[in-house]
Amino acid sequence: MARPVPFALVYLAMVRAVFMGSDAFSLPVLEALLAHGPSLSVPVETAAVVTQPDRAAGRGRTVRPNAVKALALNRELVVLQPDRIRRPEAVQSVLEISPDLIVVASFGQILPAALLEAPRYKSLNLHPSLLPRLRGASPIQTAILEGHSRTGTTLILMTTEMDAGPILAQKDVAVRESETSGELTDRLAALSGELLLQTLPDWIAGKLSPRPQDDSLATYSPRIAKEDGLLDWSLPAETLARRIRAFNPWPVAHTYWQGRLLRLLRARSRPGSAEPGRVYGVERGSLSVGSGSGVLLIDEMQLAGGKPARAADLARGHPALLSARFTSEAEVWSSA
Numbered sequence: 001m002a003r004p005v006p007f008a009l010v011y012l013a014m015v016r017a018v019f020m021g022s023d024a025f026s027l028p029v030l031e032a033l034l035a036h037g038p039s040l041s042v043p044v045e046t047a048a049v050v051t052q053p054d055r056a057a058g059r060g061r062t063v064r065p066n067a068v069k070a071l072a073l074n075r076e077l078v079v080l081q082p083d084r085i086r087r088p089e090a091v092q093s094v095l096e097i098s099p100d101l102i103v104v105a106s107f108g109q110i111l112p113a114a115l116l117e118a119p120r121y122k123s124l125n126l127h128p129s130l131l132p133r134l135r136g137a138s139p140i141q142t143a144i145l146e147g148h149s150r151t152g153t154t155l156i157l158m159t160t161e162m163d164a165g166p167i168l169a170q171k172d173v174a175v176r177e178s179e180t181s182g183e184l185t186d187r188l189a190a191l192s193g194e195l196l197l198q199t200l201p202d203w204i205a206g207k208l209s210p211r212p213q214d215d216s217l218a219t220y221s222p223r224i225a226k227e228d229g230l231l232d233w234s235l236p237a238e239t240l241a242r243r244i245r246a247f248n249p250w251p252v253a254h255t256y257w258q259g260r261l262l263r264l265l266r267a268r269s270r271p272g273s274a275e276p277g278r279v280y281g282v283e284r285g286s287l288s289v290g291s292g293s294g295v296l297l298i299d300e301m302q303l304a305g306g307k308p309a310r311a312a313d314l315a316r317g318h319p320a321l322l323s324a325r326f327t328s329e330a331e332v333w334s335s336a
Helices: 026-039 067-074 088-095 113-117 139-145 181-204 237-246 311-317 319-323
Strands: 015-021 044-050 055-057 062-064 078-080 101-105 123-127 150-157 167-174 254-257 260-270 279-283 286-290 295-303
Touching: 015 026, 026 044, 026 067, 026 101, 026 181, 044 067, 067 078, 078 088, 088 113, 101 181, 113 123, 123 181, 139 150, 139 181, 139 237, 150 181, 167 181, 237 260, 237 295, 279 311, 279 319, 286 311, 295 311, 311 319
Parallel strands: 015 044, 015 101, 044 078, 101 123
Antiparallel strands: 055 062, 123 150, 150 167, 254 260, 260 295, 279 286, 286 295
């Protein structure tokens, strides 16, 4: 007669995980899981990675793998790239890996119930906000756009409703005054990897009770489009400064000058009154521009076809900038 396996040893068996993610937020989480998952008190082995299909990128529109796929291939992991994860054949391809756990971090598609419930330890999602605040597609950018002083990351048990599952753990951080969304993404991704590793052993051992979200406190972050980066100079300078931070590195805040696209990468605001879109010169190394309320101080900018540069340096190379008027459309311009 076979001897029963001691209860404590059940949880020491290797947990087989599938990771789903596709972008800059996903990569550090996967790196943390690969580096430290196997050495957790309850070992977690990443058996496969599911990511978005390869897409054209860069100026030459070359089709290339995203960074998550590149890392997975380097580590000789199974890689799946379904066009739609909800298709039966895509679901089956994941289930054939026999995962005990699915970990999701910015995958970009909604998982069907068949995947959420099948693994022994279910499907967990890392969302870069303090849920139930800022559910949705752009929580990091929206935290900056709305001027939040604090944000964070949340590990939830996934449900079929987007970002609404019960909470397993959270960590919060201050949003730095001059931080771009790219910089905040890096910090929250690293924090998310830490939170995942800290939480997994207790979750797998059955020591955690998920806490339901209070839906009455839920707020939402919209999907951001490329055209959202175009600046409206009638807005207050503080709003413009937030948009510049939030849209760096994508879609990049921009305006037009002499018919040319001008990308604005870093800026601050100060009190004052000036004509919206009118440049009034260099102020302590920054280009001073009027707005609907207050003055925008542009620290870093980039002319289309050029490289990012300090605003004062760009103005030295293009003196006409010192008396420019920025517009919200590509007007036909003539030097006559």
